[in-house]
Amino acid sequence: MRADARKNYDQLVAVARDVVTQEGADASLRDIARRAGVGLGTMYRHFPTRETLLEALLRTSFDELTDKAAELRSADSASAALVSWLGDFVACAHNYRGVIDLMVAAIEDPGSALHTSCVTMKAAGAELLARAQAEGTARTDIDATDLYALGGALAWVGDQPALAPRVDHLFAIITGAILTTRQSPADLTA
Structure with missing residues:
Protein backbone atom coordinates (compact mmCIF):
# COMPACT_ATOMS: atom_id res chain seq x y z
CA MET A 1 0.00 0.00 0.00
CA THR A 49 -19.15 -1.95 2.85
CA ARG A 50 -20.01 -0.95 6.40
CA GLU A 51 -19.25 -4.53 7.40
CA THR A 52 -15.67 -4.36 6.09
CA LEU A 53 -15.10 -1.19 8.11
CA LEU A 54 -16.54 -2.78 11.25
CA GLU A 55 -14.44 -5.89 10.64
CA ALA A 56 -11.31 -3.73 10.58
CA LEU A 57 -12.37 -2.13 13.86
CA LEU A 58 -13.39 -5.35 15.57
CA ARG A 59 -10.64 -7.66 14.30
CA THR A 60 -8.02 -6.24 16.69
CA SER A 61 -10.36 -6.53 19.67
CA PHE A 62 -11.43 -10.05 18.72
CA ASP A 63 -7.80 -11.09 18.23
CA GLU A 64 -7.03 -9.71 21.70
CA LEU A 65 -9.91 -11.76 23.15
CA THR A 66 -8.60 -14.85 21.36
CA ASP A 67 -5.09 -14.22 22.72
CA LYS A 68 -6.44 -13.63 26.22
CA ALA A 69 -8.32 -16.93 26.09
CA ALA A 70 -5.07 -18.68 25.13
CA GLU A 71 -3.36 -17.12 28.16
CA LEU A 72 -6.28 -18.00 30.45
CA ARG A 73 -6.20 -21.67 29.47
CA SER A 74 -3.27 -22.12 31.83
CA ALA A 75 -4.90 -20.25 34.73
CA ASP A 76 -5.28 -22.20 37.96
CA SER A 77 -9.05 -21.74 38.05
CA ALA A 78 -10.99 -22.60 34.92
CA SER A 79 -14.08 -20.87 36.27
CA ALA A 80 -12.18 -17.66 37.02
CA ALA A 81 -10.67 -17.77 33.53
CA LEU A 82 -14.11 -18.17 31.97
CA VAL A 83 -15.60 -15.30 33.99
CA SER A 84 -12.66 -13.04 33.17
CA TRP A 85 -12.92 -13.75 29.45
CA LEU A 86 -16.69 -13.35 29.39
CA GLY A 87 -16.36 -9.96 31.10
CA ASP A 88 -13.86 -8.85 28.47
CA PHE A 89 -16.12 -10.12 25.68
CA VAL A 90 -19.05 -8.12 27.04
CA ALA A 91 -16.89 -4.99 27.35
CA CYS A 92 -15.57 -5.41 23.80
CA ALA A 93 -19.02 -5.86 22.29
CA HIS A 94 -20.37 -2.93 24.31
CA ASN A 95 -17.55 -0.62 23.17
CA TYR A 96 -18.98 -0.75 19.65
CA ARG A 97 -22.67 -0.13 20.23
CA GLY A 98 -24.94 -1.93 17.83
CA VAL A 99 -22.52 -4.59 16.60
CA ILE A 100 -24.25 -7.51 18.30
CA ASP A 101 -26.66 -8.00 15.40
CA LEU A 102 -23.75 -7.98 12.95
CA MET A 103 -21.71 -10.39 15.07
CA VAL A 104 -24.55 -12.88 15.36
CA ALA A 105 -25.27 -12.70 11.63
CA ALA A 106 -21.54 -13.02 10.80
CA ILE A 107 -21.25 -16.30 12.70
CA GLU A 108 -23.82 -17.82 10.33
CA ASP A 109 -22.50 -16.25 7.13
CA PRO A 110 -19.11 -17.56 5.92
CA GLY A 111 -19.10 -14.82 3.27
CA SER A 112 -19.24 -12.08 5.88
CA ALA A 113 -16.15 -9.94 6.44
CA LEU A 114 -16.68 -10.49 10.17
CA HIS A 115 -17.12 -14.27 9.96
CA THR A 116 -13.56 -15.47 10.56
CA SER A 117 -12.79 -13.11 13.44
CA CYS A 118 -16.14 -13.83 15.14
CA VAL A 119 -15.83 -17.60 14.75
CA THR A 120 -12.25 -17.62 16.04
CA MET A 121 -13.15 -15.49 19.06
CA LYS A 122 -16.23 -17.61 19.81
CA ALA A 123 -14.11 -20.79 19.62
CA ALA A 124 -11.64 -19.32 22.10
CA GLY A 125 -14.46 -18.75 24.59
CA ALA A 126 -15.75 -22.27 23.89
CA GLU A 127 -12.39 -23.72 24.93
CA LEU A 128 -12.56 -21.87 28.26
CA LEU A 129 -16.12 -23.07 28.78
CA ALA A 130 -15.14 -26.67 27.98
CA ARG A 131 -12.23 -26.47 30.44
CA ALA A 132 -14.52 -25.21 33.20
CA GLN A 133 -17.04 -27.93 32.36
CA ALA A 134 -14.32 -30.60 32.47
CA GLU A 135 -13.21 -29.23 35.84
CA GLY A 136 -16.80 -29.52 37.05
CA THR A 137 -17.17 -25.79 37.74
CA ALA A 138 -19.49 -24.90 34.84
CA ARG A 139 -22.82 -26.34 33.81
CA THR A 140 -22.62 -28.95 31.09
CA ASP A 141 -25.95 -28.06 29.52
CA ILE A 142 -24.67 -24.89 27.88
CA ASP A 143 -22.45 -24.58 24.84
CA ALA A 144 -20.41 -21.94 23.06
CA THR A 145 -23.49 -20.56 21.29
CA ASP A 146 -25.21 -20.08 24.64
CA LEU A 147 -22.13 -18.37 26.07
CA TYR A 148 -21.87 -16.10 23.02
CA ALA A 149 -25.58 -15.26 23.25
CA LEU A 150 -25.40 -14.47 26.96
CA GLY A 151 -22.38 -12.21 26.44
CA GLY A 152 -24.12 -10.50 23.53
CA ALA A 153 -27.24 -10.00 25.62
CA LEU A 154 -25.23 -8.35 28.37
CA ALA A 155 -23.54 -6.05 25.84
CA TRP A 156 -26.98 -5.14 24.46
CA VAL A 157 -28.21 -4.33 27.97
CA GLY A 158 -25.22 -2.04 28.37
CA ASP A 159 -26.32 -0.18 25.22
CA GLN A 160 -29.70 0.64 26.77
CA PRO A 161 -29.46 3.83 28.88
CA ALA A 162 -32.24 2.75 31.26
CA LEU A 163 -30.65 -0.69 31.82
CA ALA A 164 -26.91 0.07 31.64
CA PRO A 165 -26.56 0.55 35.43
CA ARG A 166 -27.75 -3.07 35.88
CA VAL A 167 -25.03 -4.69 33.72
CA ASP A 168 -22.71 -5.62 36.60
CA HIS A 169 -25.61 -7.05 38.60
CA LEU A 170 -26.85 -9.04 35.61
CA PHE A 171 -23.31 -10.22 34.84
CA ALA A 172 -23.14 -11.64 38.38
CA ILE A 173 -26.49 -13.39 37.92
CA ILE A 174 -25.50 -14.87 34.55
CA THR A 175 -22.08 -16.07 35.68
CA GLY A 176 -23.72 -17.49 38.79
CA ALA A 177 -26.08 -19.43 36.53
CA ILE A 178 -23.23 -20.70 34.33
CA LEU A 179 -20.98 -21.81 37.17
CA THR A 180 -21.71 -24.78 39.38
CA THR A 181 -19.76 -23.28 42.27
CA ARG A 182 -21.33 -20.60 44.39
CA GLN A 183 -18.45 -18.12 44.27
CA SER A 184 -19.31 -14.56 43.37
CA PRO A 185 -17.78 -13.15 40.20
CA ALA A 186 -15.85 -10.71 42.40
CA ASP A 187 -14.18 -13.67 44.16
CA LEU A 188 -13.26 -15.18 40.79
CA THR A 189 -11.64 -12.02 39.43
CA ALA A 190 -9.77 -11.12 42.60
Missing part, protein backbone atom coordinates in the same frame (compact mmCIF):
# COMPACT_ATOMS: atom_id res chain seq x y z
CA ARG A 2 1.33 3.45 -0.90
CA ALA A 3 2.23 5.75 1.99
CA ASP A 4 -0.63 8.17 1.32
CA ALA A 5 -3.12 5.32 0.99
CA ARG A 6 -1.84 3.82 4.26
CA LYS A 7 -2.20 7.20 5.97
CA ASN A 8 -5.80 7.50 4.73
CA TYR A 9 -6.58 3.93 5.83
CA ASP A 10 -5.15 4.51 9.31
CA GLN A 11 -6.97 7.85 9.63
CA LEU A 12 -10.27 6.28 8.58
CA VAL A 13 -9.89 3.46 11.12
CA ALA A 14 -8.98 5.86 13.94
CA VAL A 15 -11.89 8.19 13.19
CA ALA A 16 -14.30 5.29 12.68
CA ARG A 17 -13.29 3.81 16.04
CA ASP A 18 -14.22 7.08 17.77
CA VAL A 19 -17.41 7.64 15.79
CA VAL A 20 -18.70 4.07 16.12
CA THR A 21 -17.90 4.07 19.84
CA GLN A 22 -19.91 7.27 20.27
CA GLU A 23 -22.72 6.77 17.77
CA GLY A 24 -22.92 3.03 17.24
CA ALA A 25 -22.54 0.67 14.30
CA ASP A 26 -25.06 2.63 12.20
CA ALA A 27 -22.92 5.78 12.25
CA SER A 28 -22.82 7.67 8.97
CA LEU A 29 -20.02 6.52 6.67
CA ARG A 30 -20.14 9.92 5.00
CA ASP A 31 -19.55 11.55 8.39
CA ILE A 32 -16.62 9.22 9.11
CA ALA A 33 -15.02 10.11 5.77
CA ARG A 34 -15.59 13.83 6.35
CA ARG A 35 -14.09 13.73 9.85
CA ALA A 36 -11.12 11.73 8.53
CA GLY A 37 -10.53 14.42 5.92
CA VAL A 38 -11.01 12.12 2.92
CA GLY A 39 -13.62 11.82 0.21
CA LEU A 40 -16.36 9.23 0.25
CA GLY A 41 -14.70 7.51 -2.73
CA THR A 42 -11.52 7.03 -0.68
CA MET A 43 -13.62 5.59 2.13
CA TYR A 44 -15.25 3.07 -0.21
CA ARG A 45 -11.94 2.12 -1.84
CA HIS A 46 -10.64 1.06 1.56
CA PHE A 47 -13.96 -0.20 2.96
CA PRO A 48 -16.45 -1.20 0.25
Whole structure:
Protein backbone atom coordinates (compact mmCIF):
# COMPACT_ATOMS: atom_id res chain seq x y z
CA MET A 1 0.00 0.00 0.00
CA ARG A 2 1.33 3.45 -0.90
CA ALA A 3 2.23 5.75 1.99
CA ASP A 4 -0.63 8.17 1.32
CA ALA A 5 -3.12 5.32 0.99
CA ARG A 6 -1.84 3.82 4.26
CA LYS A 7 -2.20 7.20 5.97
CA ASN A 8 -5.80 7.50 4.73
CA TYR A 9 -6.58 3.93 5.83
CA ASP A 10 -5.15 4.51 9.31
CA GLN A 11 -6.97 7.85 9.63
CA LEU A 12 -10.27 6.28 8.58
CA VAL A 13 -9.89 3.46 11.12
CA ALA A 14 -8.98 5.86 13.94
CA VAL A 15 -11.89 8.19 13.19
CA ALA A 16 -14.30 5.29 12.68
CA ARG A 17 -13.29 3.81 16.04
CA ASP A 18 -14.22 7.08 17.77
CA VAL A 19 -17.41 7.64 15.79
CA VAL A 20 -18.70 4.07 16.12
CA THR A 21 -17.90 4.07 19.84
CA GLN A 22 -19.91 7.27 20.27
CA GLU A 23 -22.72 6.77 17.77
CA GLY A 24 -22.92 3.03 17.24
CA ALA A 25 -22.54 0.67 14.30
CA ASP A 26 -25.06 2.63 12.20
CA ALA A 27 -22.92 5.78 12.25
CA SER A 28 -22.82 7.67 8.97
CA LEU A 29 -20.02 6.52 6.67
CA ARG A 30 -20.14 9.92 5.00
CA ASP A 31 -19.55 11.55 8.39
CA ILE A 32 -16.62 9.22 9.11
CA ALA A 33 -15.02 10.11 5.77
CA ARG A 34 -15.59 13.83 6.35
CA ARG A 35 -14.09 13.73 9.85
CA ALA A 36 -11.12 11.73 8.53
CA GLY A 37 -10.53 14.42 5.92
CA VAL A 38 -11.01 12.12 2.92
CA GLY A 39 -13.62 11.82 0.21
CA LEU A 40 -16.36 9.23 0.25
CA GLY A 41 -14.70 7.51 -2.73
CA THR A 42 -11.52 7.03 -0.68
CA MET A 43 -13.62 5.59 2.13
CA TYR A 44 -15.25 3.07 -0.21
CA ARG A 45 -11.94 2.12 -1.84
CA HIS A 46 -10.64 1.06 1.56
CA PHE A 47 -13.96 -0.20 2.96
CA PRO A 48 -16.45 -1.20 0.25
CA THR A 49 -19.15 -1.95 2.85
CA ARG A 50 -20.01 -0.95 6.40
CA GLU A 51 -19.25 -4.53 7.40
CA THR A 52 -15.67 -4.36 6.09
CA LEU A 53 -15.10 -1.19 8.11
CA LEU A 54 -16.54 -2.78 11.25
CA GLU A 55 -14.44 -5.89 10.64
CA ALA A 56 -11.31 -3.73 10.58
CA LEU A 57 -12.37 -2.13 13.86
CA LEU A 58 -13.39 -5.35 15.57
CA ARG A 59 -10.64 -7.66 14.30
CA THR A 60 -8.02 -6.24 16.69
CA SER A 61 -10.36 -6.53 19.67
CA PHE A 62 -11.43 -10.05 18.72
CA ASP A 63 -7.80 -11.09 18.23
CA GLU A 64 -7.03 -9.71 21.70
CA LEU A 65 -9.91 -11.76 23.15
CA THR A 66 -8.60 -14.85 21.36
CA ASP A 67 -5.09 -14.22 22.72
CA LYS A 68 -6.44 -13.63 26.22
CA ALA A 69 -8.32 -16.93 26.09
CA ALA A 70 -5.07 -18.68 25.13
CA GLU A 71 -3.36 -17.12 28.16
CA LEU A 72 -6.28 -18.00 30.45
CA ARG A 73 -6.20 -21.67 29.47
CA SER A 74 -3.27 -22.12 31.83
CA ALA A 75 -4.90 -20.25 34.73
CA ASP A 76 -5.28 -22.20 37.96
CA SER A 77 -9.05 -21.74 38.05
CA ALA A 78 -10.99 -22.60 34.92
CA SER A 79 -14.08 -20.87 36.27
CA ALA A 80 -12.18 -17.66 37.02
CA ALA A 81 -10.67 -17.77 33.53
CA LEU A 82 -14.11 -18.17 31.97
CA VAL A 83 -15.60 -15.30 33.99
CA SER A 84 -12.66 -13.04 33.17
CA TRP A 85 -12.92 -13.75 29.45
CA LEU A 86 -16.69 -13.35 29.39
CA GLY A 87 -16.36 -9.96 31.10
CA ASP A 88 -13.86 -8.85 28.47
CA PHE A 89 -16.12 -10.12 25.68
CA VAL A 90 -19.05 -8.12 27.04
CA ALA A 91 -16.89 -4.99 27.35
CA CYS A 92 -15.57 -5.41 23.80
CA ALA A 93 -19.02 -5.86 22.29
CA HIS A 94 -20.37 -2.93 24.31
CA ASN A 95 -17.55 -0.62 23.17
CA TYR A 96 -18.98 -0.75 19.65
CA ARG A 97 -22.67 -0.13 20.23
CA GLY A 98 -24.94 -1.93 17.83
CA VAL A 99 -22.52 -4.59 16.60
CA ILE A 100 -24.25 -7.51 18.30
CA ASP A 101 -26.66 -8.00 15.40
CA LEU A 102 -23.75 -7.98 12.95
CA MET A 103 -21.71 -10.39 15.07
CA VAL A 104 -24.55 -12.88 15.36
CA ALA A 105 -25.27 -12.70 11.63
CA ALA A 106 -21.54 -13.02 10.80
CA ILE A 107 -21.25 -16.30 12.70
CA GLU A 108 -23.82 -17.82 10.33
CA ASP A 109 -22.50 -16.25 7.13
CA PRO A 110 -19.11 -17.56 5.92
CA GLY A 111 -19.10 -14.82 3.27
CA SER A 112 -19.24 -12.08 5.88
CA ALA A 113 -16.15 -9.94 6.44
CA LEU A 114 -16.68 -10.49 10.17
CA HIS A 115 -17.12 -14.27 9.96
CA THR A 116 -13.56 -15.47 10.56
CA SER A 117 -12.79 -13.11 13.44
CA CYS A 118 -16.14 -13.83 15.14
CA VAL A 119 -15.83 -17.60 14.75
CA THR A 120 -12.25 -17.62 16.04
CA MET A 121 -13.15 -15.49 19.06
CA LYS A 122 -16.23 -17.61 19.81
CA ALA A 123 -14.11 -20.79 19.62
CA ALA A 124 -11.64 -19.32 22.10
CA GLY A 125 -14.46 -18.75 24.59
CA ALA A 126 -15.75 -22.27 23.89
CA GLU A 127 -12.39 -23.72 24.93
CA LEU A 128 -12.56 -21.87 28.26
CA LEU A 129 -16.12 -23.07 28.78
CA ALA A 130 -15.14 -26.67 27.98
CA ARG A 131 -12.23 -26.47 30.44
CA ALA A 132 -14.52 -25.21 33.20
CA GLN A 133 -17.04 -27.93 32.36
CA ALA A 134 -14.32 -30.60 32.47
CA GLU A 135 -13.21 -29.23 35.84
CA GLY A 136 -16.80 -29.52 37.05
CA THR A 137 -17.17 -25.79 37.74
CA ALA A 138 -19.49 -24.90 34.84
CA ARG A 139 -22.82 -26.34 33.81
CA THR A 140 -22.62 -28.95 31.09
CA ASP A 141 -25.95 -28.06 29.52
CA ILE A 142 -24.67 -24.89 27.88
CA ASP A 143 -22.45 -24.58 24.84
CA ALA A 144 -20.41 -21.94 23.06
CA THR A 145 -23.49 -20.56 21.29
CA ASP A 146 -25.21 -20.08 24.64
CA LEU A 147 -22.13 -18.37 26.07
CA TYR A 148 -21.87 -16.10 23.02
CA ALA A 149 -25.58 -15.26 23.25
CA LEU A 150 -25.40 -14.47 26.96
CA GLY A 151 -22.38 -12.21 26.44
CA GLY A 152 -24.12 -10.50 23.53
CA ALA A 153 -27.24 -10.00 25.62
CA LEU A 154 -25.23 -8.35 28.37
CA ALA A 155 -23.54 -6.05 25.84
CA TRP A 156 -26.98 -5.14 24.46
CA VAL A 157 -28.21 -4.33 27.97
CA GLY A 158 -25.22 -2.04 28.37
CA ASP A 159 -26.32 -0.18 25.22
CA GLN A 160 -29.70 0.64 26.77
CA PRO A 161 -29.46 3.83 28.88
CA ALA A 162 -32.24 2.75 31.26
CA LEU A 163 -30.65 -0.69 31.82
CA ALA A 164 -26.91 0.07 31.64
CA PRO A 165 -26.56 0.55 35.43
CA ARG A 166 -27.75 -3.07 35.88
CA VAL A 167 -25.03 -4.69 33.72
CA ASP A 168 -22.71 -5.62 36.60
CA HIS A 169 -25.61 -7.05 38.60
CA LEU A 170 -26.85 -9.04 35.61
CA PHE A 171 -23.31 -10.22 34.84
CA ALA A 172 -23.14 -11.64 38.38
CA ILE A 173 -26.49 -13.39 37.92
CA ILE A 174 -25.50 -14.87 34.55
CA THR A 175 -22.08 -16.07 35.68
CA GLY A 176 -23.72 -17.49 38.79
CA ALA A 177 -26.08 -19.43 36.53
CA ILE A 178 -23.23 -20.70 34.33
CA LEU A 179 -20.98 -21.81 37.17
CA THR A 180 -21.71 -24.78 39.38
CA THR A 181 -19.76 -23.28 42.27
CA ARG A 182 -21.33 -20.60 44.39
CA GLN A 183 -18.45 -18.12 44.27
CA SER A 184 -19.31 -14.56 43.37
CA PRO A 185 -17.78 -13.15 40.20
CA ALA A 186 -15.85 -10.71 42.40
CA ASP A 187 -14.18 -13.67 44.16
CA LEU A 188 -13.26 -15.18 40.79
CA THR A 189 -11.64 -12.02 39.43
CA ALA A 190 -9.77 -11.12 42.60
